[in-house]
Amino acid sequence: MINVSVLGYGTVGSGVVEILRENADLIAKRAGEPIQVRSVLDLRDFPGDPVQDIIVHDFEQVRSDEKIDIVVETMGGVHPAYEFVKAALESGKSVCTSNKALVAEYGPELLQTAQEKNVNFLFEASVGGGIPIIRPLKISLAPDEILEISGILNGTTNYILTEMTQNGSDFDSVLKDAQEKGYAEKDPTADVEGYDACRKIAILTSLAYGKQLDFEEIYTEGITKITDRDIAYAKKLGAKVKIFGSSKKTGDRVSAMVAPKLIFPSHPLYSVDGVFNAILVKGNMVGDVMFYGQGAGKLATASAVVSDIIDEAKHVNVNMKTLWDAEKLSLTPLDEVVSKFFVRIKGGKEAAEKAFGAITPVDAGYPDEFAFVTEAVTEGAFAEAAQSLEVINRIRIDG
């Protein structure tokens, strides 16, 4: 019998309890022994809920309970999640978490503690919700040098951009609709500004190269400036606007970015619409592999957490080493990263050509502006050339 304590009985935490109950028999078979929820830490009580009898309000009751083998952290936020997880590992319990903010910030330290204590720290659910990506990246792609990761890592923004594309609606009204449907938070900042995707690509890139990429160092641009006109131009180009968290290795250097991009039908992620997420990984041997599924949602995310619980149940007293050192991964300076850009300006072709040289005009029927696509150019050169222009918006092009 493996005993689990769940920290935080919110959406994901209650999903974990539900899956461990609903699929108890097959989980016991696959884990090698039954898995039981021994306690649930939450500030609240849940009268009438089956967990009410095992609710505890003080983390010390979890930490000091020697019968608990695995602690499941589904509280969210960095503090006190960090303190609780650290203490759990130090007391010899394995931990799994769905908390991307915690993992992005303290991943290497918590992995180190787990290794020292010969327990495990897993976080499959921290990126891509129910999509298996962390474990495949660590194990299945271990033979490969990772050349590129490109992910549609946030369901809320993908839903908003999909709706804008399919229905021609503007950002504000789609956001409002998404909030009403529960696809967007009341405060949507972390999603629409790309902060959520930023932490996720920081985790994936750190794992790919075995060093710590601080999320603060990743250039991050959200979708709040994408208008219905941008979408109309994208259609004219035969493209879609999607927001990517991506990183790329060129020679010995790695670049990373969160930004909306124009992609074309030949792009493997072109048809990933709505709340779905997908992650494309390019290895130097395996080529392109892609993982697709529900990037969020109670049971999808909880399923990923439970896969970690089962894996930890099968690895009692065996640390599954994860290569992610505290040593910093240094990024290619943003100025040196190369893209083509789609650009809209107040002004005409002459001004655009004077700034960028060869350009390809794009006409979507807006006489009050001029739009064009540049050749491949560094971010630094783009910024400099754009200074002479009155830029309405610009979107990078992938491919």
Place this chain on the structure above:
Amino acid sequence: MINVSVLGYGTVGSGVVEILRENADLIAKRAGEPIQVRSVLDLRDFPGDPVQDIIVHDFEQVRSDEKIDIVVETMGGVHPAYEFVKAALESGKSVCTSNKALVAEYGPELLQTAQEKNVNFLFEASVGGGIPIIRPLKISLAPDEILEISGILNGTTNYILTEMTQNGSDFDSVLKDAQEKGYAEKDPTADVEGYDACRKIAILTSLAYGKQLDFEEIYTEGITKITDRDIAYAKKLGAKVKIFGSSKKTGDRVSAMVAPKLIFPSHPLYSVDGVFNAILVKGNMVGDVMFYGQGAGKLATASAVVSDIIDEAKHVNVNMKTLWDAEKLSLTPLDEVVSKFFVRIKGGKEAAEKAFGAITPVDAGYPDEFAFVTEAVTEGAFAEAAQSLEVINRIRIDG
């Protein structure tokens, strides 16, 4: 230092040696120690090739070499691959293989031997080439009851159907072209008749339910009867023809089949074209997850093999239990499996309605035949109703 012996220096075997050499440093880091190819078993010699000095011609030299930790079987064929793998496991070596025929037939027995000897038997490359699917199915989806697996599991047939769809060519000329390009074997039977996909869906289904599904029990239909007219009708319907290996759980029963199917743009695998493979898995908690990549090819397949080598290097003397018992998985009888059918007959609407009741006619401009789509019907009822008709072809509809 982990010592490996590679059995069979063909396409995949030489790819394994190449990856272990090219990515040696990062593989050593990820495996925890260097991995060295100590011998290569092949009937041939390879003068001038770096492996020539370590070529052996007698398996006994591999079996009795106590320094060899891991045996990599990339010979193909069931015999003598089975005898070699069994003997390697019995002599306390872990084994990994890309050999779907071997795994489909002897999977449970070889897993059992590996468990008894406290070594490992892995076969990531046996399905989906470079696509991580075996490990995700075993570990990442362990919390889930698997409700459905649908796979485009064979690159050759997907390439042929894609070419027929995109260029309107007929089967024979596309096959010839595929053979010239090296996408199809000289004897293409195993691919075009669905035998390859059959073994792969047998492996995936056995793993999903933990019991042995004999591939001989799976109804298997290839693509040799698909004509340019079928493709034209599919386009008329807004659909594509793709060949799937699939299995589905309904209540307590599992059905499985390899057959061409019509799918529509809303299907997650609709845009998987050319030589690419993809596998959709539906879990009762996680929902739909999809895995996509190169289903074959030297380095992609070899990368999957090397991921197994690394995993085995990290699990010396620790058996990673795989649930796949010798107990038979009994299938729903084919007669009871339900589909809609697209049907082409010599004859007219009246005859079709007399046989099937409500139908939806499809007109693609061929006056010498009548085509229609049935309501959902069992295979048994379909066969009976079709007896009164002169059927030119029929294709099942997915969705």
